[in-house]
Amino acid sequence: MAFRDVVGHQRPLQTLQKEIKAGKVHHAYLFTGMEGIGKRLVALNMAKALNCLTQEGDACDHCHSCQRMDKGFHPDLIPIAAEGEAIKIQQIRELQRVIAFKPYEARWRVIIVDGAERTTREAANAFLKTLEEPPPWTTIILVASTVETLPPTVPSRCQRIRFNLLRQEEVGEVLARHLCEEEIHTLAPLAGGSPGRVLRLDREEISKARREFLLALSPSIGQRLRVAQELAHREGKIFLEILQSWLRDLIVYREIGEEASLLNYDLTEELRKAAPRRETEGLLRDFWALLQIQGGIEAHGNLQLSLETALLGIGGLRSDEISGSEARQGCTGALFSGP
Numbered sequence: 013m014a015f016r017d018v019v020g021h022q023r024p025l026q027t028l029q030k031e032i033k034a035g036k037v038h039h040a041y042l043f044t045g046m047e048g049i050g051k052r053l054v055a056l057n058m059a060k061a062l063n064c065l066t067q068e069g070d071a072c073d074h075c076h077s078c079q080r081m082d083k084g085f086h087p088d089l090i091p092i093a094a095e096g097e098a099i100k101i102q103q104i105r106e107l108q109r110v111i112a113f114k115p116y117e118a119r120w121r122v123i124i125v126d127g128a129e130r131t132t133r134e135a136a137n138a139f140l141k142t143l144e145e146p147p148p149w150t151t152i153i154l155v156a157s158t159v160e161t162l163p164p165t166v167p168s169r170c171q172r173i174r175f176n177l178l179r180q181e182e183v184g185e186v187l188a189r190h191l192c193e194e195e196i197h198t199l200a201p202l203a204g205g206s207p208g209r210v211l212r213l214d215r216e217e218i219s220k221a222r223r224e225f226l227l228a229l230s231p232s233i234g235q236r237l238r239v240a241q242e243l244a245h246r247e248g249k250i251f252l253e254i255l256q257s258w259l260r261d262l263i264v265y266r267e268i269g270e271e272a273s274l275l276n277y278d279l280t281e282e283l284r285k286a287a288p289r290r291e292t293e294g295l296l297r298d299f300w301a302l303l304q305i306q307g308g309i310e311a312h313g314n315l316q317l318s319l320e321t322a323l324l325g326i327g328g329l330r331s332d333e334i335s336g337s338e339a340r341q342g343c344t345g346a347l348f349s350g351p
């Protein structure tokens with residue numbers, strides 16, 4: 013694979029290729045953007061392009077250098093990733109020892125720090141001097157989904173390259189390289205712009221969760237609680253994402269009325285029926301409430317409680333919003349016309 017095969021990310025790719033061709037490669041980069049959108053892939057292709065023996069500004073994929081980098085056997089391509097929970101100071105010290113020597117054979121030695129946001133504070137501080145002034149012909153690429161966990165002194169020493177979410181058709185293009193048409197249909201709506209996110213999921217579980225999603229919107233409170241219990245033992249978090257994408261689609265459909273922009277395009281008919289039954293303001297409230305519920309899972313880890321809160325609360329079933337018989341008609345009727 014080469015830069016030319018990367019889906020999306022035109023601006024970052026143009027910037028990097030221009031720098032490689034002009035020989036103005038920075039000593040440290042920070043690639044940021046959501047997990048699963050292709051940052052690490054671009055970093056690998058940068059290493060290949062910098063060292064390709066036959067092409068300028070991109071990889072040929074066939075020369076000795078490109079092939080060894082693809083297989084992970086190139087001595088001058090050094091990957092660093094978390095060992096256990098974090099990237100630790102011992103790993104940084106070992107790296108510093110290795111790069112004190114000249115590159116073995118490559119024009120450019122490339123260090124890819126994947127999941128850089130998980131670098132411990134101690135390790136990040138030890139890394140600062142190297143980031144500022146690495147040995148000649150060495151470039152360090154930090155790949156991170158967030159910079160909030162890093163001391164500000166780290167980003168300030170790097171050339172930052174921001175990666176955006178992929179468009180829906182780009183997500184489809186990436187998924188088509190790995191999945192059959194039916195799987196793409198089911199999974200693409202959950203990607204939220206990040207194909208890597210769904211490629212890592214258990215596909216059978218997802219398919220089940222989508223079916224449960226329809227059941228969970230049933231008007232019966234008992235049914236909802238049963239679904240919440242079951243989902244808590246399985247892909248519960250994904251279920252919340254399905255629900256979130258559903259709310260998002262209802263808002264988009266109400267406000268823009270554009271079916272092409274829907275994530276759950278396979279459920280367009282249901283969305284069309286459900287959209288007029290809710291006010292946008294209430295949907296927005298539910299959307300933000302759901303984000304908080306998801307945050308709660310991270311904070312207290314109680315998935316079942318979070319799922320119950322989502323299933324009972326969203327769509328106006330909270331007792332403080334509507335009462336008795338209205339509640340029993342349920343948000344299902346409002347959110348979703350079936351089953």
Ligand SMILES: [Zn+2]
Pocket residue numbers: 063064065066067071072073074075076077078079
């Ligand atoms: Zn090559």
